[in-house]
Amino acid sequence: VAIVAATSTSTAGGETNPDAVFYHGTSVSSGLRLLNGAPLSLEAAAANKIDGPLGFYLATDPAAAEFFAGRRETGMILQYDISGRALNGLIAGGAALGPIPQGRFPFPFPGTQLAILPSQFVQFNSLVVRRSITILPYRRK
Amino acid sequence: VKYTLKDIEILDDAIAIIRRNPIFYGGEPPRGARLAAALARDLIEYGDLPVSVDFLEGWWIVACEKDWLSGEGRSVYWSRIIPTPEVARESMRSEVLLTAFSKGLLTMAERKVQWIVKGPEIPKALENLIKLKSHGDFQGRIAAFTVD
Numbered sequence: 001v002a003i004v005a006a007t008s009t010s011t012a013g014g015e016t017n018p019d020a021v022f023y024h025g026t027s028v029s030s031g032l033r034l035l036n037g038a039p040l041s042l043e044a045a046a047a048n049k050i051d052g053p054l055g056f057y058l059a060t061d062p063a064a065a066e067f068f069a070g071r072r073e074t075g076m077i078l079q080y081d082i083s084g085r086a087l088n089g090l091i092a093g094g095a096a097l098g099p100i101p102q103g104r105f106p107f108p109f110p111g112t113q114l115a116i117l118p119s120q121f122v123q124f125n126s127l128v129v130r131r132s133i134t135i136l137p138y139r140r141k
Numbered sequence: 142v143k144y145t146l147k148d149i150e151i152l153d154d155a156i157a158i159i160r161r162n163p164i165f166y167g168g169e170p171p172r173g174a175r176l177a178a179a180l181a182r183d184l185i186e187y188g189d190l191p192v193s194v195d196f197l198e199g200w201w202i203v204a205c206e207k208d209w210l211s212g213e214g215r216s217v218y219w220s221r222i223i224p225t226p227e228v229a230r231e232s233m234r235s236e237v238l239l240t241a242f243s244k245g246l247l248t249m250a251e252r253k254v255q256w257i258v259k260g261p262e263i264p265k266a267l268e269n270l271i272k273l274k275s276h277g278d279f280q281g282r283i284a285a286f287t288v289d
Contacts (some may be wrong), residue, residue: 028151035144051226067154070159070222071216071233075152103231106179107167137149 012065020087022080022114025069031076037123041120042118052101054118061111062138064100072131079138086132093120155222159241171242173288177201179235180284185208186228198264199287200245204274206281208250217259219248220283236284243286250282251273260287 001026003093026034030048038044040056058080059065069075092096094117100109116124127133152158159165166175182208184192195202205223217223218236225232232235239246245260249285252275263271267285274283 003210028146028149030265031149032146034143035149049229051232063162066158066162067164070155071150071224075151075223077152078169081186101231104225104229104230105162106235109231110164137144139150 006043012133015045020060020082020084022060023062023065024047024056024058024078024080025065025067025072025075026078027069027072028074031078031137034058034078039128040116040121041057044104045118045121051103053115056116056121056124057100058114058116058125059100059111060113061109064109064111064113067109068106077134077138077140081134081136082127083132086127087114089127090114090116090124093117093123095120101139145147146233155220155237156241159238160223164239166242171238171288173201173286176235176288177203177240177243179238183235183289187225197266198268199289200264200267200285201287202219202267202283202285204281204283208280210248210250210282219246239284239286243288246284246286248282248284258286 024034026048030044033044042054044053045056049053058066062077065077069077096115098112098115100111100113101106124133128135144256168224173196177196181192181194184190184203184205187209189205189207192203192205195204210216218234219240220237223234224239225234243258245256246258246265247254247256247260247263249255249271254271263285271283
């Protein structure tokens with residue numbers, strides 16, 4: 001699997017893996033909940049959904065995440081650092097790494113997205129607990 | 142609780158978000174024709190017809206026989222990124238793009254003119270159009286803006 005957002009290497013789970021960095025644009029309330037340990041859930045995903053299929057979406061480009069955050073009255077961006085093994089496991093489990101659907105937006109979005117299926121929320125949450133996925137607040141440089 | 146509002150960057154200024162992000166306009170900041178086309182396209186696709194577009198002495202004018210912002214809470218269309226999932230995913234209304242990139246932007250409905258972006262003096266032709274619409278039985282809305 002090509003990890004398009006690979007920026008560095010680190011040791012996770014006792015092995016050296018490339019880290020993939022993704023961004024998630026959301027509302028402040030939802031972002032703070034996720035930062036403080038709330039797991040992904042079907043209920044929260046449905047409550048926060050604006051459009052598109054139910055799921056959890058991560059973008060490789062913070063500018064794309066800012067668009068999605070900007071659609072909220074007050075938005076924020078979360079940074080997800082994902083180990084290579086975790087990313088491969090998510091993709092093997094059905095997560096799709098590919099272009100962000102353009103929908104009605106007039107221009108293509110930069111970067112790609114990782115679309116986590118609702119059926120993978122348990123897998124994703126487990127990776128967060130095991131610190132194979134780290135969630136941080138993102139600030140624009 | 143590990144994180145609070147103090148730890149995050151709150152994104153609540155749609156105009157700033159749009160101006161700093163070329164993804165909203167595809168590279169170069171948009172010229173008037175593209176903005177007028179975006180608004181007209183919205184009106185067409187959302188069924189607010191009939192709509193007309195004109196260009197008078199440096200000002201683009203999008204006029205609609207319906208007041209497309211008459212619904213409750215729609216005045217925020219000028220200042221927020223408003224998705225329209227009922228039409229398509231990854232969608233947004235175009236009014237806020239006009240606010241972000243206009244040097245002057247006004248709208249007229251119900252015989253009242255409202256400046257969204259206070260700009261230069263409007264040309265006589267636009268002033269006359271507004272007077273005409275104000276005194277007739279016009280039930281719609283006009284958006285007029287200048288970019289350059």
